[in-house]
Amino acid sequence: MEISLEEIVNKAVRLGADEAHATYIESRGYSVAINIGEISNVIWRHSRGLELIVIRDKKIGVATTNDLSTSSIDDLIKRALNMANSSPKNPWWSRLPEPKPYPEVSGTYDKRIEELRPEEIIEIAGTAMKEISSYDKRVSLRSGVINSSISKRIIANSNGVYGEDKGTSISMAFVVLAKEKEKVGSFAIGHRESRNLDIDIQELSREVAEKALTSLNARPVKSFKGSLIMGYDVAMQFFATVVAAMCGDNIWKGRSPLANKKGEVIAVENLTIIDDGIMPAGYSSSKFDAEGSPRRRTVLIERGELKNFLHNTYTANILNEEATGNASSLLSVGPSNIDIKPGDYTFEELIEDVKEGILVERFSGHMRFEDGLLSGVAKQAFKIENGKITYPVKECMIFGNVYQMLKQISGMTKERRNCYFVVTPIVRVGNITVVSK
Template sequence: MADFMEIARFALQRAAAIGAGQAEAYLNNSKELVVEVRDGQVETMKLARDRGLGLRVLVGSSAGFAFTTDLSRTAVEDAVRQAINNAASADPDPYRVLPEPPPAYPALDLYDPAIHRAAVEEKIELARAMERAARDFDPRVKIIESAAYQDAEIDVTLVNSLGVVATYQSAYCGLYLSLVAEENNDSQTGFAMDYRLRYDQLDPGRVGREAAGRAVRMLGARPVTTRRAAVIMEPYVVTGFLGLLGPGLTAEAVQKNRSPFAGKVGQKVASPLVNVIDDGALDGGIASAPFDGEGVPTGRTVLIEGGILRGFLHNTYTAARDGVKSTGNGVRGSFKSPPEVGTTNFFIQPGTTSLEDLIRDTKQGLYVTEVLGMHTANPISGDFSVGAAGILIENGQLTRPVRGVAIAGNLMTMLQQVDGVASNLTFYGGRGAPAIRVAGMSISGH
């Protein structure tokens, strides 16, 4: 990171010399390993590295951006000139500002050296063990579509001309499995994944059994008749809906009039059981970092509390426009783009009821384990109609598997009708949710 700091300072110095009023250098170095096995044999192994500098400059109140993967002094100086040229053709905007240095950043433990130290052969064995566990779970597991181990290491350095100087190192590792179970000319898919900041927390046996269990339980699935009934959605399905919700809870969407939550702060937008949180400093969170893509400290932002909308996610720009403080949600995909407003560890807070009790408490309904076509939902109006699969609930018991049905409704209405939140908060990357029960939904069958 020492050479990163030197490159960042050189970039700022050149920017000031060429005419930038303010400047920010963001350097990122990442390394990613992906290993896929099939039938115990390594099918693909990919090691990718990416490093570079993203530079933002302010000339007056016009912002310019440029990036380079070549970190030589000549290339960095070229990027500085490009950013300044880009600022010259941008419209002035008084809200384009850089953040001041904060008093402190949260202290987070994000780097487990065991991820780096573990031999590739050991990582391959984790993928093999996951595949074996799935096949051992049930002889009807016939095809392994993908059994993968993945890890990444990331170094970030951010320096701006107002005095922000910040660095961090992080790493994560994970397992992913997708497979097919077959019986009587019927085939059903199942998957499971587990991503962690700690190498020793990976459990290939559990991931293998979970993926196999998901496929096997759906064998023999068939539609049900059209009805209106209670729907319990398992955590993975809920995180899909959360993905729809996230953009609408950014101040950027509100300011562009693209959010169903615009003008509703302080109002009831969901059931009193619903609490939605974004926490960029969450302990163990895959998306945790001490600061965001602008050098603003991350932290916990309560967006919906007891069903009441409390506020929105901000970066420095949207915060300046609204006259508030940034929530530390200036996220970057990489050094190749300037920060935008986005979620970090974004989740629905768990309740106190076990999933088993939630099912037991549901006389008739559908336990939804999969939805298809979530991308067709309208994130502005909240309207959706998606294919669904799951297990029928009859007299508080999971009975037979169901496929070939659709559930339809409106996201805002659905949030209001949540009447049960389970305790099983599960994260899938940066989004997490427990199972939730919606009092009544339209289920279209045959």
């Protein structure tokens, strides 16, 4: 780019904006796609993008471009101003954030990922394919994807905010099918994400293969009410749903049932949830959020008590609270890394106490923060009877309420997993309705 972000912001102000905010993102990386057990595509991506937001008389205009020539940037400024002039005033708008010092964040950039050659990524895919097919002759890798990327982000605004950050990431997901002779097959999905080149591909491959095998010969389950053990992926969805209700924009717009519950006990005493934007090597860790405010740690729930909400500068001003570095855009709020404090149990101990229950590894359906509705299909699940996992269960329906479940958590594992942006244990909840399909 021939022109700096600060110059773009200054030019927008010269041309009529009261305030301006610009974000530049550049990223490149590789993807390997696997389909029907074969490498179907190897992709190299290189992209750049520029977003300019201008505010004029409380009217907000947004324009983006990935053409960074001078003429295109001039056009970008014009389009942003035009969008602002054509929009109604936003009566809630106050001001863009002011410059503040940024934290140091570690573990988010691994040079080895930047220097990865395509042959190396292809080799990782080959290792996964080999591990899975040699694990057991009943399993095969149906599809998968491996992504590596390095990205750079720059932010500048007309108040003098300026930040640069760079980071790497690698992620992989595999779908493995298990089939035994003429019987119906079963499949399992496994995934890992990391900011560093440290994913144990053999461990992941074996884990997914084993998961697929244990789901063979699934039987239908009779409807019952009992304990639900949420596997890592389901617990991740559960906690992400709960945290969505703590985002300032949802609170302000009356969508969250937690709006008036600060200071109240809304969960069991064992539950502590922290939003941690500076977690070392965290999936979402960075120096600053989408508005250029510093990332930090915010305690959301402490020993069951609702302590804080997440805010950007916009919602913090509206609700007279403190901005927490959680801007997902100038007007919207999102969590960074959600850190769930570990529990006390091993996985075996968690199952031991269960008279009748279900372990769910994959769930597809609704988990709504607006009213707590949890309703959908347990797509990979296992029956638990008298402290033991007895058989894999054919698809069945699960019903519950997320806010009631917060108070019915009866145990969590000591061991946790990084599941996208949530670091979560396996969670046991009492009193869920399971209905056979």
